[in-house]
Amino acid sequence: MYIDRRCVYYRKPLLESGTLGTKGNVQVVIPFLTESYSSSQDPPEKSIPICTLKNFPNAIEHTLQWARDEFEGLFKQPAENVNQYIQDSKFMERTLKLPGAQPLEVLEAAFKSLVTERSKSWEDCVTWARNHWQIQYNNNIRQLLHNFPPDQVTTSGTPFWSGPKRCPHPLEFDTMNTLHMDYIVAAANLFAQTYGIKGSRDRAHVVDILKGVKVPTFTPKSGVKIHVSDQDLQNSNASLDDSRLEELKTTLPSLEALSTFRMYPIEFEKDDDTNFHMDFIVAASNLRAENYDIPPADRHKSKLIAGKIIPAIATATAAVVGLVCLELYKVAFGHTKLDSFKNGFMNLALPFFGFSEPIAAPKHT
Incomplete structure (x- = not known):
């Protein structure tokens, strides 16, 4: 779009082309004769409903998108918010103006990063990863089944867990399970990076640390609201807990106490096999797929889907190159x-x- 603006400004022709699998496009922009590249936009990508991602996945694409959201919500956004809290004097003012329950969510995440989940050693990071595994793949699934038991029926008499809704089952952690350990090692290393702590690939050492981790006992609670559809989610006016918001504002560490502290947000990079990014995505996605009896995806397929990679086809590329070259002749020689x-x-x-x-x-x- 920048190049388009420059071409229009300097009255230079622009030839734009591209491929998307078997699809291709060629566009010729002649300033003041045709529309410019920026005059039209691609239609928005189809998004997966939030409730499908959160509670009712039925395809590996759903679990991979959930894993990508997990990555952003664990290793990028909280660290960015903490750094803004420390460095930006208007962070609190701006956060409190966010709509709905977002102010509470942002401050809760910052409070966790700075207080309840703040890690100071590699052992702390492994402990965090083990507890987070338990929450995501056991506790949350048990809570979901508490709200909607396997034999539940709808008001019309049909089984609740039918059609696209797959009835999940909780997982039990096992250090002998390679997938479980893949998750712990990747999650602990990424969490350590956000605090500037040196990680480790030594699985035997990680297993030794896990032996000393005491996982809190979880009991499903009544009264926990789980939305069945996005429409239900929109209609439920999520009220802002003002008392909790005030409590967070006063209990967050003072800026003086954090004068030398900073966190390190992680930008997702799928093409570096040594950075634990795809290790985490593959493990997180396949564990959730196991929760819902969805066939897992290998690393290659996971990378294609999570990275939104559509393989190029040589013949489609050649055809589009030929078409755009014909347009180049027209521009260069005149019609x-x-x-x-x-x-x-x-x-x-x-x-x-x-x-x-x-x-x-x-x-x-």
Whole structure:
């Protein structure tokens, strides 16, 4: 869009082309003659309903998107918010103006990062990863089944867990399970990076640390609201807990106490196999897929889906290159010269296709 603005400003033609799998496009922008590149926009991508992601996944694409959201919500957004809290004097004022329950969510995440989940050692990071595993793959699933038991029926008498809704089951952590340990090692290392703590790939050492982790006992609670659809979510006016908000404002560490502290947000990078990013995505997604009896995806397929990669097709690329080159000839030679060029070429080529009559030169107005 920047190049488009510059081309229009300097009255230079712009040739834009691209492919998307078997699809392709070519657009010619002639300033003050055609529309510019920025005049139109691609339609928005279809998004997965929030409630499907949070509670009712039925395809590996859902669990991978959930894992990507987990990555952002654990290793990027909280660290960014903490740094803004420390460095930006208007952070609190701006946060409190956010709509709905967002102010509470942002401050809760900052409070966790600075107080309840603040890590100071590698052992703390492993402990955090083990407790988070328990929350996501056991506790939350048990709470969901408490709200909607496997035998629950709807008001119309049909089973609640039917159609696209898969009835989940909780997982039990096992250090002998490779997938479980993949998650712990990746999550602990990423969490350590956000605090500037040196991580480790030594699984035997991680297992030793896990032996000393005491996981809190969880009991499903009555009265916990779980939204069944996005419409239900929108209709429920999430009220802001003002008392909790005030409590967070007063209990967050003072800026003086954090004068030398900072966190390190992590930007997702799928193509570095040593940074634990795809290790976390694959493990987090496949564990959730196991919760819901969804067939898992290997690393390659997970990378394609999570990275939104659509493989290029050589023939489609070649066709689009040919088409955009024809447009380049038009721009470079002008329409009249191009038509003469095309007709001369076609008169030479047509006999090969069984045609004997030459093409008449077009009449230009």
